Amino acid sequence: MTTYTTIQGDTWDMIAFKVFSDETLMIQIMNLNLDYIDVSVFSAGTVLQLPDVSVVEETASDLPPWKV
Template identity: 30%
Template sequence: MSTYVTVSGDTWDKIALEQMGSEYLFPLLLTANPQYRLVLLFTSGIEITIPEFELEDVYEYQRPAWLEEDLDDETEEEETLAFASEEDS
């Protein structure tokens, strides 16, 4: 585990994005720092713990469920276009 010292204006999702690579990983920060769970906007100088994690273990945090619908739509659209191209040939 590592630590991060906040700057004025930091939010959980901003810290998760900058320190962990994705704003969707902020629940891991909340779990590691329950004493600050009610903080929405940080002041400067607060030391928080950045947990170690394997991205494969937290995939659910990486991509919210509502985005999966868009992915399915894109896949269907690509399949439809590929099928239409085959018919034209």
């Protein structure tokens, strides 16, 4: 499993966009990091787990063809 180390000011949607270019994947990131679920804006140095590529691909395949 991959990790992401936050920088000051990161938010869930910003992290999802930086890593996967899709802020809607923040839900999967949040589900893997329930210890930080109450954090809205991260300080620097928090290590978060990221979903595997297969999870991201599975989510993308649920989209209509014009959004893939």
